[in-house]
Amino acid sequence: MLQINNIRQNPQWVKERLSVRNFPAIDLVDRILQTDDELRKIKVAAESLQAMVNAASKEIGAMMAKGDKELAENKKKEVAALKADIAEKSAELSALENEFNKNILQLPNLPHISVPLGKSAEDNVLVREGGRKPTLNSSAKPHWDLIKQYDWVDFETGAKLAGSGFPLYKGKGAKLQRTLIQFFLDYNTAAGYTEYMPPLMVNEATAYGTGQLPDKEGQMYHITADGLYLIPTAEVPVTNVYSNEILKESDLPVKMTAYTPCFRREAGSFGSDVRGLNRVHQFDKVEIIQLVRPEESYEVLEEMVKHVEQLLNLLELPYRILRLCGGDMGFTSALTYDFEVYSASQQKWLEVSSVSNFETFQTNRMKIRYKDEAGKSQLLHSLNGSSLALPRIVAALLENNQTDGGVLLPKALHGYFGAERL
RNA sequence: GGAGAGUUGUCCGAGUGGUUGAAGGAGCACGCCUGGAAAGUGUGUAUACGGGAAACUGUAUCGAGGGUUCGAAUCCCUCACUCUCCGCCA
Structure with a gap:
């Protein structure tokens, strides 16, 4: 499997190398990059929501320890809303991940610079x-x-x-x-x-x-x-x-x-x-x-x-x-x-x-x-x-x-x- | 195939719901101490993926995957592996 970092850094090179295999990769590579981009955006969003949940949970813990039952209950409601958002995001995320994996697995290895051109x-x-x-x-x-x-x-x-x-x-x-x-x-x-x-x-x-x-x-x-x-x-x-x-x-x-x-x-x-x-x-x-x-x-x-x-x-x-x-x-x-x-x-x-x-x-x-x-x-x-x-x-x-x-x-x-x- | 016990960081090992990424010890690294070393002592010591110019920071990871919960190493389910006993067997 190709490393996404390398594709990100030099998509042009990846496309050119794959053409040595007569592998038409231009669309596929572009799609992979696009998916990767969306993927990471959603990931950041989902993770920051999760960070909020984690922080809130700690607060709830502290409230419970002090005996502030009501405050804790209110906090729990906030968390519930956040969790609904996270569920939505992670559904999107896993759909994108499937798409991404399916596509990147289709890419063969990049031929070394010394590989001769040819079909058969x-x-x-x-x-x-x-x-x-x-x-x-x-x-x-x-x-x-x-x-x-x-x-x-x-x-x-x-x-x-x-x-x-x-x-x-x-x-x-x-x-x-x-x-x-x-x-x-x-x-x-x-x-x-x-x-x-x-x-x-x-x-x-x-x-x-x-x-x-x-x-x-x-x-x-x-x-x-x-x-x-x-x-x-x-x-x-x-x-x-x-x-x-x-x-x-x-x-x-x-x-x-x-x-x-x-x-x-x-x-x-x-x-x-x-x-x-x-x-x-x-x-x-x-x-x-x-x-x-x-x-x-x-x-x-x-x-x-x-x-x-x-x-x-x-x-x-x-x-x-x-x-x-x-x-x-x-x-x-x-x-x-x-x-x-x-x-x-x-x-x-x-x-x-x-x-x-x-x-x-x-x-x-x-x-x-x-x-x-x-x-x-x-x-x-x-x-x-x-x-x-x-x-x-x-x-x-x-x-x-x-x-x-x-x-x-x-x-x-x-x-x-x-x-x-x- | 049957019954039971396990799986925590480099290693050993604690931990049965709330600053636990994880006590304690060993190892390792660096420093102090020493003529040098040992001993002693101090500090540090996981990985992956994101964000950030950087300092740093977020998420995930205590066999794997799911679930319960505001919160799971800890509770529940499924699976894998290891060990012990029985059965079978080259």
């Missing part, structure tokens, strides 16, 4: 590429054939147990998942991230904090009997660890990592890239999250990009890094880098990580603050990224490294997996 994924800007694309012979298979051939992932039985899009990993397929999770977590903790294992279900307030609610309600599995949501990413519970807290300078930066399964309904997603492990309802992911001082956040973002990039280098996968354009960025993000790996038999780039700076968009909702040197509390910036999402990494590893005698593993995994090939 086609307009994303290539930052750099790394690794080498393998040359496969003509008998090379897509990963969905390989996992079937070796019986590493059984989609049919997964479908029997839960439904389509719920893979059942098996044998070395299951072990590879465990290996990758372990490898990613070790890599992250070595870089100073603290490992967490959060709840896989969250309540409404938590889902709201990171911005999944109210917009993306339909994308999460909802356990209505208990009012809980299955997490679509570890970002949700882990970022909320510090919600409504004021951190000390010495606590910063907060660096957290977590492995969790991720659950996504992905309702209404169609297209050609849904085969095999490309898009599923449940998948595994290791996430990195930081809470940092505002002045450091873009430096930290670059550091997180390097961190993820190095991980892909260790996996020896061909990758590219894209800077998302205004039209393709998520609602909550100010700047996002997407990482894609090249999946050789599909001849396709698959997104495996997304590293974003949310600035104060999430922390404003969650009220995650710190006390600066001047003793003033201010919102932190939150950032996160995948390191990494497993299914597409597995798809690329299998496709790119297939041989007649099985799939070769990158050196970094040999010790973890206990073998050089699958």
Whole structure:
């Protein structure tokens, strides 16, 4: 959620930045400002009435103590009139507040100055590429054939147990998942991230904090009997660890990592890239999250990009890094880098990580603050990224490294997996 | 699932309707004292949102939300969480 102070201070800038997203905000911003203005006027009026009531109540207390019953009764009548006024004002106030909240929640985050203009994924800007694309012979298979051939992932039985899009990993397929999770977590903790294992279900307030609610309600599995949501990413519970807290300078930066399964309904997603492990309802992911001082956040973002990039280098996968354009960025993000790996038999780039700076968009909702040197509390910036999402990494590893005698593993995994090939 | 007890400021802890934003203590900060420190001593020590150039000031906040009342940390209702016992259970 954008900070109203910032909108108030520079509405022109807000409008201009939102236009980078192709988000027509001019009317909305003006309406928000107008509502904010009325809101505050009424608030002042209501509060000064309340101040009168409070003062009168004290007087009544004093009168009663002295035994001036009649005076007290008269005073009570005055108060009754004031209270009627207050009731009127507060009705207006809550109507305006609803209006205000409804509107400000519709505003997405302001794109950073470096966000390229553009409408869709086609307009994303290539930052750099790394690794080498393998040359496969003509008998090379897509990963969905390989996992079937070796019986590493059984989609049919997964479908029997839960439904389509719920893979059942098996044998070395299951072990590879465990290996990758372990490898990613070790890599992250070595870089100073603290490992967490959060709840896989969250309540409404938590889902709201990171911005999944109210917009993306339909994308999460909802356990209505208990009012809980299955997490679509570890970002949700882990970022909320510090919600409504004021951190000390010495606590910063907060660096957290977590492995969790991720659950996504992905309702209404169609297209050609849904085969095999490309898009599923449940998948595994290791996430990195930081809470940092505002002045450091873009430096930290670059550091997180390097961190993820190095991980892909260790996996020896061909990758590219894209800077998302205004039209393709998520609602909550100010700047996002997407990482894609090249999946050789599909001849396709698959997104495996997304590293974003949310600035104060999430922390404003969650009220995650710190006390600066001047003793003033201010919102932190939150950032996160995948390191990494497993299914597409597995798809690329299998496709790119297939041989007649099985799939070769990158050196970094040999010790973890206990073998050089699958 | 059943029964009971709790939830107060950074922490401990008092407070059952009227200057209680909240006693007392600890901690912390600053000062005095000291050669230095400890002890002692004095002062200060929440957050959010408004108004104001500022000094300052208004409102709200004692788990959360509602209610009663001129007035609620205190009374009533709903919910959440914690603890103890019983049941069930990996």
